[in-house]
Amino acid sequence: MRLAVSAVATIVAISVNAGESGEETLKAALPGIFEKCAAHYKALDAAATPLVDKGSDGMKQVPHGFNRKTGKLDMRNIDWWTTGHYPGSLWYLYEATGDGFFKDRATYWTELLEPNKNDSSHHDTGFMMYCSYGNARRILKTDKYDDILRTTAKSLSKRFNESLGLIRSWGDIRDRKNFLVIPDNMMNLELLEWASKNGFPYGDKVARSHATKTMAHHFRKDGGTYHVLNYSQEDGRVQQIWRGQGASCETAWARGQAWAIYGYTMMYRETGDKAYLEFAQKVSDYAINHPNMPEDGVPYWDFGAPGEERDSSAAAIIASGLLELQKYVPTEKSKVYREFAVKQLLSLASPAYFSEGDEIGHWLLKHGVGHKPEHSEIDTPLDYGDYYFLEALLRFRELKM
Ligand code: GLY
Numbered sequence: 001m002r003l004a005v006s007a008v009a010t011i012v013a014i015s016v017n018a019g020e021s022g023e024e025t026l027k028a029a030l031p032g033i034f035e036k037c038a039a040h041y042k043a044l045d046a047a048a049t050p051l052v053d054k055g056s057d058g059m060k061q062v063p064h065g066f067n068r069k070t071g072k073l074d075m076r077n078i079d080w081w082t083t084g085h086y087p088g089s090l091w092y093l094y095e096a097t098g099d100g101f102f103k104d105r106a107t108y109w110t111e112l113l114e115p116n117k118n119d120s121s122h123h124d125t126g127f128m129m130y131c132s133y134g135n136a137r138r139i140l141k142t143d144k145y146d147d148i149l150r151t152t153a154k155s156l157s158k159r160f161n162e163s164l165g166l167i168r169s170w171g172d173i174r175d176r177k178n179f180l181v182i183p184d185n186m187m188n189l190e191l192l193e194w195a196s197k198n199g200f201p202y203g204d205k206v207a208r209s210h211a212t213k214t215m216a217h218h219f220r221k222d223g224g225t226y227h228v229l230n231y232s233q234e235d236g237r238v239q240q241i242w243r244g245q246g247a248s249c250e251t252a253w254a255r256g257q258a259w260a261i262y263g264y265t266m267m268y269r270e271t272g273d274k275a276y277l278e279f280a281q282k283v284s285d286y287a288i289n290h291p292n293m294p295e296d297g298v299p300y301w302d303f304g305a306p307g308e309e310r311d312s313s314a315a316a317i318i319a320s321g322l323l324e325l326q327k328y329v330p331t332e333k334s335k336v337y338r339e340f341a342v343k344q345l346l347s348l349a350s351p352a353y354f355s356e357g358d359e360i361g362h363w364l365l366k367h368g369v370g371h372k373p374e375h376s377e378i379d380t381p382l383d384y385g386d387y388y389f390l391e392a393l394l395r396f397r398e399l400k401m
Contacts, residue, residue: 045105047361062077083113085383085387086109088132088387090102106136107136121172123188126192134190137149158173160206179231180230204271227245228243229242253301253302261317267280284325288336298353309372316344317384317388
C-alpha cells in the first residue's frame, strides 16, 4: 500500500513528491528530522545540566518531562523508572549524528545511574539500565559496564517467584497477599537475556518463564492486553484484574499493548522461540487493525477511549517494535508492518506531534499520556516517547529499500 500523497501532505510538513511512497518520503526527510532532534536535545541538555543536583533529598536528578503549568523541566531522582531513557536518547543521537557532544553527555547521564544496579524494589531496572548502559556498551563496543549490567540483572531476578514462574512487577517481594504483574515487564527481559549470554545463565530461565506465563494469562482472546494482574501465591491463579493505567479492565491500554508488541518481538530475537513470534504478530494485529486506531496511526491512550487524548509514546514504541518484527515475518506481512510503522513515524515527525521551538522544553514529541486514571502526565512530552521515536528512526535508517 502506498500512502496517498494527499493524506501525507496534510499530516507531514516535509516535502512529498508526487507518486512517492511513505518510505521514500521518510527517507528523504530523515537527515532533517535527526538535525531537528539534535538541536532540541542540545537545548534540553543545557537547561537540564544545572538542575542535576537540585533534588530535595541529595539524590541526583535526570530529565524526565515538562511541566506545562510552570513551564519548567520535570527532573526526577535517578531511581525513577524512566531515568534510562534520557541518556538512551542521547546515545541514539550520537549514533544518528556522530556528534561527540552526544557521546559525552550520554556518558555523563548514564554513569549517574550506577546506584540503581542494586535495586530490587521494582521491575523497572531493566528499562533504566539497559536503555542507558546497554546502549553505551553496544555503541562504544566496550565491556566496562558489563559488571553493572550483570549486577542489575541479578537484582531484578530477585523478584522472580519460582513457583509462579513470574517476575513481580510492583510491590515488596515479601508481600504474600498481592503479586502484581503488568505487560510493561516484558521490556525488562532484554536485560536478562543479555545477562544470560554474558555470565548469568539464570537470566534466560527467568525471562522465558515470565514471557510464557504472561502470554498465557495477560491477554484476552483477541490479543488485547489487561494492565495489572494480581496472582495468588497460594495456587497461582489470577485472583484479580485491575485497570491500572488503562481506562477499564476490559479495554486495552495503548502503551501496555505497545510494550507487548515490542517485548514479544524482542523475546523472539533473543530466544528464537516461534511461539513468541506468533504472539508478537497477534498483539500487533490487534493494535493496527483495531477499529479505534486513528488514520494517522497514533492511538488513543486506550483502545477503548476513542476521541480522548492520543498517546504519542505508544505510537513510537509500536513503530519501533514493528520495524523489528517486519524482519522476521513473510513478505506480505512484513509490508503491512513496515508501512504501518512508517505511517506512524511520518505522523510523529509532523507538526501535529513534533515540537517546535521550546514549546515543550525541547522534548521532541508532544501528546503523550502517562497515567490518565491518576490525572498524571496527560497530553505531555514523555522521555520514553522520544527514546522509542529515535530508536524507530534509526531502525528505519537501517532498512533496505
Ligand atoms: N511502565 C509504566 C508506563 O508505561 O507508564
